Amino acid sequence: MTTGAEGDPSPAQEARWLIRAAGSAVLATQADGQPFASLVTPAVAPDLSPLLWLSTLSEHTRQLKAEPRCALLFTGAPDGPNPQTTPRVTLTGRAEPVGGAEAAALKARWLARHPYAALYADFADFALWRVAPGGALLVGGFARAVRLRLADLLPDPGSVAALAAAESGIVEHVNADHADAVAAIAESLLGQAPAAAEPWRIAAVDVDGADLSAGERVCRLQFSRFASSAEDVRAELVRAARDGRNAARTG
Incomplete structure:
Protein backbone atom coordinates (compact mmCIF):
# COMPACT_ATOMS: atom_id res chain seq x y z
CA MET A 1 0.00 0.00 0.00
CA PRO A 155 -7.72 -3.55 -1.45
CA ASP A 156 -5.41 -6.57 -1.57
CA PRO A 157 -7.62 -9.71 -1.82
CA GLY A 158 -5.38 -11.73 0.49
CA SER A 159 -5.61 -9.14 3.24
CA VAL A 160 -9.37 -8.85 2.75
CA ALA A 161 -9.75 -12.61 3.15
CA ALA A 162 -7.48 -12.74 6.20
CA LEU A 163 -9.43 -10.05 8.04
CA ALA A 164 -12.79 -11.51 7.00
CA ALA A 165 -11.75 -14.79 8.62
CA ALA A 166 -10.58 -13.03 11.79
CA GLU A 167 -13.34 -10.41 12.04
CA SER A 168 -15.82 -12.24 14.27
CA GLY A 169 -13.09 -13.12 16.77
CA ILE A 170 -11.81 -9.54 16.82
CA VAL A 171 -15.27 -8.08 17.34
CA GLU A 172 -16.21 -10.56 20.06
CA HIS A 173 -12.96 -10.10 21.99
CA VAL A 174 -12.87 -6.30 21.84
CA ASN A 175 -16.52 -5.88 22.82
CA ALA A 176 -16.28 -8.39 25.66
CA ASP A 177 -12.93 -7.37 27.15
CA HIS A 178 -12.24 -3.79 26.05
CA ALA A 179 -15.54 -1.91 26.23
CA ASP A 180 -13.79 1.04 27.88
CA ALA A 181 -11.40 1.33 24.92
CA VAL A 182 -14.29 1.31 22.45
CA ALA A 183 -16.01 4.06 24.45
CA ALA A 184 -12.80 6.13 24.41
CA ILE A 185 -12.53 5.74 20.64
CA ALA A 186 -16.16 6.76 20.10
CA GLU A 187 -15.82 9.77 22.38
CA SER A 188 -12.75 10.91 20.47
CA LEU A 189 -14.43 10.47 17.09
CA LEU A 190 -17.62 12.28 18.11
CA GLY A 191 -16.08 14.89 20.38
CA GLN A 192 -18.47 14.02 23.20
CA ALA A 193 -18.97 11.41 25.88
CA PRO A 194 -20.88 8.32 24.66
CA ALA A 195 -24.38 7.88 26.07
CA ALA A 196 -24.20 5.50 29.05
CA ALA A 197 -27.54 3.87 28.19
CA GLU A 198 -26.23 2.77 24.79
CA PRO A 199 -22.75 1.27 25.13
CA TRP A 200 -20.54 1.58 22.08
CA ARG A 201 -19.46 -1.61 20.34
CA ILE A 202 -17.30 -2.58 17.40
CA ALA A 203 -19.80 -3.57 14.70
CA ALA A 204 -17.52 -4.44 11.77
CA VAL A 205 -13.86 -4.39 10.80
CA ASP A 206 -12.14 -4.14 7.41
CA VAL A 207 -8.70 -3.35 6.02
CA ASP A 208 -9.33 0.41 6.14
CA GLY A 209 -11.06 0.86 9.49
CA ALA A 210 -13.83 -0.17 11.85
CA ASP A 211 -17.51 0.68 12.27
CA LEU A 212 -18.72 1.46 15.81
CA SER A 213 -22.36 1.52 16.90
CA ALA A 214 -24.47 2.30 19.95
CA GLY A 215 -28.15 1.66 19.37
CA GLU A 216 -28.97 3.62 16.23
CA ARG A 217 -25.84 5.80 16.43
CA VAL A 218 -22.83 4.89 14.30
CA CYS A 219 -19.36 6.29 13.67
CA ARG A 220 -16.35 5.25 11.66
CA LEU A 221 -12.77 4.78 12.83
CA GLN A 222 -10.35 5.33 9.97
CA PHE A 223 -7.14 3.35 10.40
CA SER A 224 -3.90 5.27 10.04
CA ARG A 225 -2.59 2.60 7.69
CA PHE A 226 -3.79 -0.40 5.70
CA ALA A 227 -4.48 -3.41 7.96
CA SER A 228 -3.61 -6.83 6.57
CA SER A 229 -3.91 -8.94 9.74
CA ALA A 230 -5.65 -9.17 13.09
CA GLU A 231 -2.47 -7.86 14.71
CA ASP A 232 -2.63 -4.76 12.51
CA VAL A 233 -6.23 -4.17 13.64
CA ARG A 234 -5.25 -4.63 17.30
CA ALA A 235 -2.48 -2.05 16.91
CA GLU A 236 -4.87 0.46 15.31
CA LEU A 237 -7.49 0.00 18.03
CA VAL A 238 -4.87 0.38 20.77
CA ARG A 239 -3.57 3.55 19.11
CA ALA A 240 -7.07 5.00 18.70
CA ALA A 241 -8.04 4.22 22.31
CA ARG A 242 -4.78 5.76 23.62
CA ASP A 243 -5.29 8.87 21.53
CA GLY A 244 -8.89 9.13 22.70
CA ARG A 245 -7.93 8.88 26.37
CA ASN A 246 -5.13 11.41 25.96
CA ALA A 247 -7.52 13.83 24.27
CA ALA A 248 -10.06 13.41 27.07
CA ARG A 249 -7.43 14.19 29.72
CA THR A 250 -6.17 17.30 27.96
CA GLY A 251 -9.54 18.53 26.66
Whole structure:
Protein backbone atom coordinates (compact mmCIF):
# COMPACT_ATOMS: atom_id res chain seq x y z
CA MET A 1 0.00 0.00 0.00
CA THR A 2 1.54 3.28 -1.08
CA THR A 3 1.25 6.67 0.52
CA GLY A 4 2.02 10.17 -0.64
CA ALA A 5 4.61 12.58 0.62
CA GLU A 6 5.38 12.50 4.34
CA GLY A 7 2.96 9.65 5.02
CA ASP A 8 -0.06 11.22 3.33
CA PRO A 9 -2.60 8.64 2.12
CA SER A 10 -2.44 7.55 -1.49
CA PRO A 11 -5.35 8.61 -3.73
CA ALA A 12 -6.64 5.03 -3.63
CA GLN A 13 -6.62 4.94 0.16
CA GLU A 14 -8.24 8.36 0.35
CA ALA A 15 -10.96 7.17 -2.02
CA ARG A 16 -11.59 4.01 0.02
CA TRP A 17 -11.84 6.06 3.23
CA LEU A 18 -14.50 8.27 1.64
CA ILE A 19 -16.46 5.31 0.27
CA ARG A 20 -16.43 3.32 3.50
CA ALA A 21 -17.28 6.31 5.73
CA ALA A 22 -20.26 7.58 3.73
CA GLY A 23 -23.64 7.04 5.35
CA SER A 24 -25.41 8.10 2.16
CA ALA A 25 -24.60 8.45 -1.52
CA VAL A 26 -26.16 9.53 -4.79
CA LEU A 27 -27.02 6.64 -7.12
CA ALA A 28 -27.10 7.37 -10.86
CA THR A 29 -29.12 5.03 -13.06
CA GLN A 30 -30.79 5.43 -16.43
CA ALA A 31 -33.85 4.34 -18.36
CA ASP A 32 -33.92 4.51 -22.17
CA GLY A 33 -30.99 6.91 -22.11
CA GLN A 34 -32.55 9.28 -19.58
CA PRO A 35 -30.26 9.69 -16.51
CA PHE A 36 -31.84 9.45 -13.07
CA ALA A 37 -30.33 10.24 -9.64
CA SER A 38 -31.53 9.18 -6.20
CA LEU A 39 -30.38 9.12 -2.59
CA VAL A 40 -29.32 5.72 -1.23
CA THR A 41 -27.78 4.51 2.04
CA PRO A 42 -24.86 2.20 1.26
CA ALA A 43 -22.69 -0.01 3.37
CA VAL A 44 -19.46 -1.44 2.01
CA ALA A 45 -18.38 -5.08 1.81
CA PRO A 46 -14.83 -5.98 2.88
CA ASP A 47 -13.73 -6.06 -0.78
CA LEU A 48 -15.06 -2.47 -1.29
CA SER A 49 -18.23 -3.48 -3.14
CA PRO A 50 -21.01 -1.04 -2.14
CA LEU A 51 -24.09 -2.75 -0.67
CA LEU A 52 -27.56 -1.31 -1.21
CA TRP A 53 -30.81 -2.39 0.47
CA LEU A 54 -33.34 -1.55 -2.21
CA SER A 55 -37.10 -1.76 -2.55
CA THR A 56 -38.62 -3.21 -5.70
CA LEU A 57 -41.08 -0.30 -5.52
CA SER A 58 -38.30 2.22 -6.16
CA GLU A 59 -37.71 3.59 -9.62
CA HIS A 60 -33.96 3.16 -9.39
CA THR A 61 -34.40 -0.56 -8.59
CA ARG A 62 -36.54 -1.08 -11.68
CA GLN A 63 -33.93 0.75 -13.73
CA LEU A 64 -31.08 -1.36 -12.36
CA LYS A 65 -32.96 -4.53 -13.30
CA ALA A 66 -33.13 -3.30 -16.89
CA GLU A 67 -29.64 -1.74 -17.01
CA PRO A 68 -27.19 -2.72 -14.24
CA ARG A 69 -24.53 -0.18 -15.20
CA CYS A 70 -24.61 2.64 -12.65
CA ALA A 71 -22.54 5.11 -10.67
CA LEU A 72 -22.38 6.19 -7.04
CA LEU A 73 -21.21 9.56 -5.72
CA PHE A 74 -19.73 9.51 -2.21
CA THR A 75 -18.90 12.82 -0.50
CA GLY A 76 -17.05 14.00 2.57
CA ALA A 77 -17.19 17.38 4.29
CA PRO A 78 -16.23 20.65 2.52
CA ASP A 79 -13.10 22.46 3.61
CA GLY A 80 -14.67 25.89 4.02
CA PRO A 81 -17.62 27.73 2.43
CA ASN A 82 -16.86 26.69 -1.15
CA PRO A 83 -18.74 23.43 -1.96
CA GLN A 84 -16.09 22.63 -4.57
CA THR A 85 -13.65 21.87 -1.74
CA THR A 86 -15.78 18.84 -0.80
CA PRO A 87 -13.77 15.62 -1.26
CA ARG A 88 -15.74 13.11 -3.32
CA VAL A 89 -15.52 9.86 -5.23
CA THR A 90 -17.53 8.81 -8.25
CA LEU A 91 -17.53 5.02 -8.43
CA THR A 92 -18.76 3.30 -11.58
CA GLY A 93 -19.84 -0.33 -11.70
CA ARG A 94 -22.53 -2.91 -12.30
CA ALA A 95 -25.29 -3.68 -9.80
CA GLU A 96 -26.58 -7.17 -9.11
CA PRO A 97 -28.92 -8.74 -6.53
CA VAL A 98 -27.25 -10.85 -3.83
CA GLY A 99 -28.85 -14.15 -2.90
CA GLY A 100 -28.22 -17.30 -0.92
CA ALA A 101 -26.13 -17.61 2.24
CA GLU A 102 -23.97 -14.67 1.20
CA ALA A 103 -26.98 -12.36 1.33
CA ALA A 104 -27.58 -13.02 5.05
CA ALA A 105 -23.99 -12.16 5.99
CA LEU A 106 -23.88 -9.03 3.86
CA LYS A 107 -27.32 -7.93 5.05
CA ALA A 108 -26.00 -8.10 8.63
CA ARG A 109 -23.08 -5.91 7.56
CA TRP A 110 -25.45 -3.41 5.95
CA LEU A 111 -27.61 -3.30 9.10
CA ALA A 112 -24.52 -2.76 11.25
CA ARG A 113 -23.96 0.45 9.28
CA HIS A 114 -27.67 1.41 9.30
CA PRO A 115 -29.18 -0.06 12.51
CA TYR A 116 -32.25 2.22 12.34
CA ALA A 117 -33.30 0.32 9.21
CA ALA A 118 -34.13 -2.79 11.23
CA LEU A 119 -37.69 -1.42 11.34
CA TYR A 120 -38.19 -2.13 7.64
CA ALA A 121 -35.30 -4.42 6.68
CA ASP A 122 -37.53 -7.50 6.63
CA PHE A 123 -40.24 -6.03 4.41
CA ALA A 124 -40.94 -8.38 1.50
CA ASP A 125 -40.24 -5.77 -1.17
CA PHE A 126 -36.65 -5.15 -0.01
CA ALA A 127 -33.57 -7.02 -1.19
CA LEU A 128 -29.81 -6.65 -1.06
CA TRP A 129 -27.89 -5.42 -4.09
CA ARG A 130 -24.15 -5.22 -4.59
CA VAL A 131 -22.28 -2.91 -6.98
CA ALA A 132 -19.18 -4.51 -8.50
CA PRO A 133 -16.73 -1.60 -8.90
CA GLY A 134 -15.39 -0.80 -12.35
CA GLY A 135 -13.27 2.28 -11.63
CA ALA A 136 -13.38 5.58 -9.80
CA LEU A 137 -12.65 9.28 -9.99
CA LEU A 138 -11.40 10.93 -6.81
CA VAL A 139 -11.78 14.68 -6.47
CA GLY A 140 -9.82 15.47 -3.32
CA GLY A 141 -10.89 19.11 -3.31
CA PHE A 142 -10.91 22.11 -5.59
CA ALA A 143 -9.03 21.33 -8.84
CA ARG A 144 -7.60 18.05 -7.51
CA ALA A 145 -8.89 15.10 -9.52
CA VAL A 146 -7.34 11.65 -9.92
CA ARG A 147 -8.76 8.82 -12.02
CA LEU A 148 -8.24 5.46 -10.30
CA ARG A 149 -7.90 2.17 -12.08
CA LEU A 150 -9.70 -0.74 -10.48
CA ALA A 151 -6.41 -2.53 -9.73
CA ASP A 152 -5.20 0.51 -7.78
CA LEU A 153 -8.49 1.17 -5.99
CA LEU A 154 -9.37 -2.27 -4.63
CA PRO A 155 -7.72 -3.55 -1.45
CA ASP A 156 -5.41 -6.57 -1.57
CA PRO A 157 -7.62 -9.71 -1.82
CA GLY A 158 -5.38 -11.73 0.49
CA SER A 159 -5.61 -9.14 3.24
CA VAL A 160 -9.37 -8.85 2.75
CA ALA A 161 -9.75 -12.61 3.15
CA ALA A 162 -7.48 -12.74 6.20
CA LEU A 163 -9.43 -10.05 8.04
CA ALA A 164 -12.79 -11.51 7.00
CA ALA A 165 -11.75 -14.79 8.62
CA ALA A 166 -10.58 -13.03 11.79
CA GLU A 167 -13.34 -10.41 12.04
CA SER A 168 -15.82 -12.24 14.27
CA GLY A 169 -13.09 -13.12 16.77
CA ILE A 170 -11.81 -9.54 16.82
CA VAL A 171 -15.27 -8.08 17.34
CA GLU A 172 -16.21 -10.56 20.06
CA HIS A 173 -12.96 -10.10 21.99
CA VAL A 174 -12.87 -6.30 21.84
CA ASN A 175 -16.52 -5.88 22.82
CA ALA A 176 -16.28 -8.39 25.66
CA ASP A 177 -12.93 -7.37 27.15
CA HIS A 178 -12.24 -3.79 26.05
CA ALA A 179 -15.54 -1.91 26.23
CA ASP A 180 -13.79 1.04 27.88
CA ALA A 181 -11.40 1.33 24.92
CA VAL A 182 -14.29 1.31 22.45
CA ALA A 183 -16.01 4.06 24.45
CA ALA A 184 -12.80 6.13 24.41
CA ILE A 185 -12.53 5.74 20.64
CA ALA A 186 -16.16 6.76 20.10
CA GLU A 187 -15.82 9.77 22.38
CA SER A 188 -12.75 10.91 20.47
CA LEU A 189 -14.43 10.47 17.09
CA LEU A 190 -17.62 12.28 18.11
CA GLY A 191 -16.08 14.89 20.38
CA GLN A 192 -18.47 14.02 23.20
CA ALA A 193 -18.97 11.41 25.88
CA PRO A 194 -20.88 8.32 24.66
CA ALA A 195 -24.38 7.88 26.07
CA ALA A 196 -24.20 5.50 29.05
CA ALA A 197 -27.54 3.87 28.19
CA GLU A 198 -26.23 2.77 24.79
CA PRO A 199 -22.75 1.27 25.13
CA TRP A 200 -20.54 1.58 22.08
CA ARG A 201 -19.46 -1.61 20.34
CA ILE A 202 -17.30 -2.58 17.40
CA ALA A 203 -19.80 -3.57 14.70
CA ALA A 204 -17.52 -4.44 11.77
CA VAL A 205 -13.86 -4.39 10.80
CA ASP A 206 -12.14 -4.14 7.41
CA VAL A 207 -8.70 -3.35 6.02
CA ASP A 208 -9.33 0.41 6.14
CA GLY A 209 -11.06 0.86 9.49
CA ALA A 210 -13.83 -0.17 11.85
CA ASP A 211 -17.51 0.68 12.27
CA LEU A 212 -18.72 1.46 15.81
CA SER A 213 -22.36 1.52 16.90
CA ALA A 214 -24.47 2.30 19.95
CA GLY A 215 -28.15 1.66 19.37
CA GLU A 216 -28.97 3.62 16.23
CA ARG A 217 -25.84 5.80 16.43
CA VAL A 218 -22.83 4.89 14.30
CA CYS A 219 -19.36 6.29 13.67
CA ARG A 220 -16.35 5.25 11.66
CA LEU A 221 -12.77 4.78 12.83
CA GLN A 222 -10.35 5.33 9.97
CA PHE A 223 -7.14 3.35 10.40
CA SER A 224 -3.90 5.27 10.04
CA ARG A 225 -2.59 2.60 7.69
CA PHE A 226 -3.79 -0.40 5.70
CA ALA A 227 -4.48 -3.41 7.96
CA SER A 228 -3.61 -6.83 6.57
CA SER A 229 -3.91 -8.94 9.74
CA ALA A 230 -5.65 -9.17 13.09
CA GLU A 231 -2.47 -7.86 14.71
CA ASP A 232 -2.63 -4.76 12.51
CA VAL A 233 -6.23 -4.17 13.64
CA ARG A 234 -5.25 -4.63 17.30
CA ALA A 235 -2.48 -2.05 16.91
CA GLU A 236 -4.87 0.46 15.31
CA LEU A 237 -7.49 0.00 18.03
CA VAL A 238 -4.87 0.38 20.77
CA ARG A 239 -3.57 3.55 19.11
CA ALA A 240 -7.07 5.00 18.70
CA ALA A 241 -8.04 4.22 22.31
CA ARG A 242 -4.78 5.76 23.62
CA ASP A 243 -5.29 8.87 21.53
CA GLY A 244 -8.89 9.13 22.70
CA ARG A 245 -7.93 8.88 26.37
CA ASN A 246 -5.13 11.41 25.96
CA ALA A 247 -7.52 13.83 24.27
CA ALA A 248 -10.06 13.41 27.07
CA ARG A 249 -7.43 14.19 29.72
CA THR A 250 -6.17 17.30 27.96
CA GLY A 251 -9.54 18.53 26.66
